[in-house]
Amino acid sequence: MPTNHALEFPGGYTRSVGPVIGRFLSELRDGKLVGVRAESGRVVFPPLEYDPANGHSVTDEFVEVGPGGVVESFAWVAEPLASHPLDRPFAWALIRPDGADTAILHALDVGELARGAEAPKRLRIGMRVRPDFLPATERIGDIADIRAFRPDVTMITAPSRLEYDIKPGRALDRFLEGVSEGRILGHRCPVCAKVIVPMKGLCPKDGVPTTEEVEVSHTGTVTTFAVNNLPDPRAPEVPFVSAYVLLDGSDIAMVALVSGIPADQVRMGMRVRAVWKPREEWGRTITNIRWFEPIDEPDVPFESIAEYM
Numbered sequence: 001m002p003t004n005h006a007l008e009f010p011g012g013y014t015r016s017v018g019p020v021i022g023r024f025l026s027e028l029r030d031g032k033l034v035g036v037r038a039e040s041g042r043v044v045f046p047p048l049e050y051d052p053a054n055g056h057s058v059t060d061e062f063v064e065v066g067p068g069g070v071v072e073s074f075a076w077v078a079e080p081l082a083s084h085p086l087d088r089p090f091a092w093a094l095i096r097p098d099g100a101d102t103a104i105l106h107a108l109d110v111g112e113l114a115r116g117a118e119a120p121k122r123l124r125i126g127m128r129v130r131p132d133f134l135p136a137t138e139r140i141g142d143i144a145d146i147r148a149f150r151p152d153v154t155m156i157t158a159p160s161r162l163e164y165d166i167k168p169g170r171a172l173d174r175f176l177e178g179v180s181e182g183r184i185l186g187h188r189c190p191v192c193a194k195v196i197v198p199m200k201g202l203c204p205k206d207g208v209p210t211t212e213e214v215e216v217s218h219t220g221t222v223t224t225f226a227v228n229n230l231p232d233p234r235a236p237e238v239p240f241v242s243a244y245v246l247l248d249g250s251d252i253a254m255v256a257l258v259s260g261i262p263a264d265q266v267r268m269g270m271r272v273r274a275v276w277k278p279r280e281e282w283g284r285t286i287t288n289i290r291w292f293e294p295i296d297e298p299d300v301p302f303e304s305i306a307e308y309m
């Protein structure tokens with residue numbers, strides 16, 4: 001592992017923008033990573049005019065790679081300099097996007113974890129990362145359009161309402177098709193066998209595509225919850241409770257409203273059932289489920305839900 005190398009931010013790509021690098025930077029501005037195919041068939045990323053392996057000219061075939069990738073090596077920077085792209089501890093890392101045969105040097109940001117002494121221990125060769133692009137309107141066709149790479153999310157901690165406002169991908173679209181028929185669908189991961197609801201087409205733990213569809217129960221268990229005191233037109237009257245509900249048959253808790261019980265009586269481990277809106281009000285939206293209400297079953301012991309927090 002490099003420790004004392006003078007690694008410099010690769011702003012040098014902007015020095016001479018030939019057609020190959022120009023294409024790379026233009027695609028970068030559009031939020032995409034492209035490499036170029038070498039005569040040998042290897043995909044050189046970031047693209048260069050010459051294959052670094054043998055000096056031969058590359059072909060004119062550009063190949064979209066990533067955006068996810070793996071860390072091939074890294075060097076922890078405990079005390080960033082003013083010239084560094086991040087003002088908190090981070091790592092310089094060689095990152096090889098999926099589909100590429102070479103790696104890019106870029107900053108790896110582990111977020112607020114970086115301030116803890118544990119941060120470097122959480123980094124490892126082979127860990128999955130993805131680029132954190134600047135917002136589209138701020139990208140200018142520069143390597144710094146990628147603010148940094150970040151580790152893949154390994155636990156879903158905030159599948160908040162935002163998720164349902166974004167343009168749904170195919171998997172989420174299918175989930176919404178399910179709720180438009182009164183069904184709650186998920187995907188089973190082929191690696192860890194966990195059932196992910198709502199499915200995203202990808203296991204957040206293993207980073208592999210998921211396709212096996214599973215229908216889960218409308219009953220579940222409150223794992224954690226929050227009492228809200230700010231009114232929300234979609235929610236019960238304040239104070240109301242939003243909770244993570246682990247549906248029976250699923251392995252990842254989903255965010256939902258809880259009603260039918262005073263907020264101060266909601267408990268971790270409480271058993272609940274989905275209350276659907278009247279059928280004539282259903283659309284392709286998660287809000288077909290109005291909220292969850294308690295059912296007359298004993299609470300689930302904390303130990304059996306602890307791993308789903």
Ligand SMILES: [Zn+2]
Pocket residue numbers: 189190191192193194203204205206207
């Ligand atoms: Zn998995």
